[in-house]
Amino acid sequence: MQIALDIASWTLLIAGGAFVFTGGLGALRMPDFYTRMHAASLTDSLGTILVLFGIALQAGVSLAALKLITITLFLLLTSPTAAYALANAARLSGVNPEHVVATNEQR
Amino acid sequence: MMPIIAQLPILQVVVPLMAAPLVILLRGRNLAWFATMAASLFAFAISMNLANRVREAGPVSYEVGSWPAPYGIELYVDAFSALLLIVVSGASSFALLIARNSLKHEVPEDRQHLFYTAWLLALSGLTGILVAGDAFNIFVFMEISSLATYILIAGGKQRQALTAVFKYLILGTIGATFYLIGVGLIYMMTGTLNLADMAARLHNVADLKPILVAGGFITVGLAIKAAIFPLHTWLPNAYTYAPHAVTAFIAACSTKVSLYVLLRFDFFVFQDNLPGHVAQFTAFLMPLAVIAIVLASLIALVENDLKRLLAFSSVAQIGYILLGASLVSVTGLTAGISHMFNHALAKGALFFAVACLAAGGARLSVTGLSGAARQMPLTMAAFVAAGLSLIGIPGTAGFVSKWYLVRACLELGPWGALLIAPVLVGSLIAVLYVWRVIESAYFASANQSDKLTEAPRWMLAVLWSVVGLNVYFGLQPTLPLELAASAADTLLFPYD
């Protein structure tokens, strides 16, 4: 039973790590603000939650696991909102996506 | 009920400290001023009482929270801190008397209660440093007094006050952080923060590298806070653009408290523990003191702005104090410490005179003062008397410490004679720049454009009482000299 738990948590941790890495890579490589922000928000929401679940499995049934679950819920609520607020603020302050599309054709 | 006498060291700090949250709530006409004045006078009474107890019963120590010394925080008041406690609380009380009138057109009415809260915090910060016997506690109260002093200086009317206080904030914080690094390195090697305990445990680690670097950091950090010569660049602007009452208060005591911490660390903690300690003083700090005396006085000579002139003269006077301390002899230290007291009196009186001149509408520059003596005879007469005390004319407070300084130099033999030169040159230049003001005020023709009126009677009374003190302590200097001598004794021979 313990081994199964360990394997599960390790797979979750590695998956979470992979998502965080791809998010970071995406934020670096994407051409303009919105695509980059999309990649970064991917890290926030999915990557962190997988890692947290992985650790919760490690901790087994205990107060620590409960705390980790509540942190995950908190993150589930806040990171998408933050991404939304950021995009909305960017949109209001005049960063418009059409402009970028045009330059792609010329390349 | 523990006898109140035993609680004096902590009351010295707690009274102004606890008054601050009350004063912030008082928005009445000058209710805030009365509360601040009461707290400052109470602190002055406590410091006089403490000085008597220290004179009779020797150093007083007090354990905060009744925890034994190296584990809890210990307060330690000896002759040196008692003397400076009198200087700090006295300067605060007199400057508050002047502030009552001079602040009317400098700080808007609706923010005066905040100004007086900051004043109380500065006072409790300075007294907190003086009674503290714990290295980290000194850092905490140093931060309180520095932050409060930045607020007081930022109260100045002109916009240059803001740039001046920003520079002072940056340099002051770097100085305090250097001090913190020095204390951290010593704590790393000795494991304790209590000054007495630290001095005892420093023997077996004294020659290790971190202790030497810690000594360097503490000396440089406190040199910035005490405006010792190359690191004094923040002082002229800070004194010039601060409100007049604030300039008088910080000129009289704030740099001297940092000098107190430097001397406390160098003599009490590093005394015979650090190899080559004497060399550190003579080789490193004495040349700085000599340059400070000569160069700062020369700059003061060519300065036109009156407050900036007095600010540079303060840098020179700090050079005198440091010169006295760097002779590492009982007379030298007595001269240095008593000069802290006497310079506070002389420079305080001068800045009070400046406040009176400003209240009378005079333009605060040497050229602007031309002919001011005819319209403001009493203020200018007090300015001249205070100037004499600054120069050190016999019969005034300034003379006493300069006389001891010369005697200390003579004790050093042939080398000492060489040191008398800068002392005399400094005093000579002081005569010149005070003369420049006198000449412009008394003999130059008054330009009809500005109509000067004599300063309000209340401010003149305070000004003349401080000038009177100058003369009194010139003729009858037993109190400061006795405290300075026993302070020098405890610093040089702390263990017997």
Next chain:
Amino acid sequence: MVVLFGLFLLTLLVITALGIVNADNLFAAVMLMGIFSLQMAAIFFVLDAADVALTEAAVGAGVATMLLLGALALTKDKEKRRRRRRWPAIVIVTVTTLMMIYATFDMPRLGDPQAPVHQHVAPWYLSETPKVIDIPNVVTAILASFRGYDTLGEVFVIFTAGVGVMFILANGSGNGRRTMVPSADSTGLRHHLVPRVVGRLLVPFIVLFGLYVQFHGEYGPGGGFQAGALISAGLILYALVEGEKEALRAIPLSVLVGMIAFGAFLFGAVGVVGMLFGGNFLDYSVLLSNPVAGQHLGIMLVELGVGITVTGVLLTIFHTIAARRKDH
């Protein structure tokens, strides 16, 4: 294990610091400063300093970033790139760095149990706390009781910062008695629907967590400062989401100034009461008949005073900066 973590995080820290120095866009520098503080908090946690990690995260990353952003909102956030002769700064910096590196060779290694720091004062604290104060978190015991005088000084440092910001930034126009009435358009993020809904949902939980940290200080990492930072962060989120007018209606400025004064006064008063009961200043054992219970009461009251003052000061600073924005 600790060394490996430390190595990786510390190198990251230096890289972030270099990033901050070279960032021309001040907004980017402030964000990097937040990341710098969080890495600092991670390092502190790896080095077994749980309380300090919580404080560095809450106060260092949260409050400092909020202050910097507030200041940037009122000034320009572009730094002028210029060529300046930099060699004097570089010379001084390299000389001091070499002096520092020279000093590190006699220093005890990381985690060396024989280091003098662990021999003299620390063991006494670890052995005495269960007997005299009997609370699990030794850091809070030292902070509030053994070295309570330091913390009193610290509360008055925060108090001075509050007084300073109010004094320097209080707009001269209105007279101080009238609370600063924010102008009409202070509607916060009204038209941002999603953040408003989520914000309104989260604010109570943040404040609840802040209160938990406040009263949990004796048993685990926590205490007045962290709690103050958390509660004020929650209320500032409320102000951002609902708008200045609502926030000032919820906690008017006069109440905030009252909180600042009350918190600092409470801390001092506990000390003075100890003095009246015959002990020295800040001696909690005399507060109650049973000394250990007295210590508990003293520490709890003192931490409460700290929490109230820190919350009051941080909210006042935020409202002063926000009000300032409307006038200019």
Next chain:
Amino acid sequence: MEFFGLYNYWVFAVLLMIGLYTVMSKANLIKKLIGMSIFQSAVFLLYITMDKVEGGTAPILKPGVDGQIYSNPLPQVLILTAIVVGVATLALGLAIVVRISESYGTIEEDEVREIDRE
């Protein structure tokens, strides 16, 4: 093993100097304040590196377990104070920078000096 033991102190020295360099060479007043807070954060690192004991945990006493090694609590208490002092200085500095920016119109040190000289 020599290198790892002292790495913390070297990072402390480097961060200290990055902060000092920023304060000295950057003209923007807010960048100076940021440099100053890096300078102060370096000192926190110096103190907290002292408190680690090999195999020790955070100084929260667990009643049951005895023979548990704890890290040194004292530097943590000192640094709690230092962090608050750092933020208080930052708040005051920023308030002054805001006033300077309003009365001078700029927060670049040399431009402010020019305006003063007129």
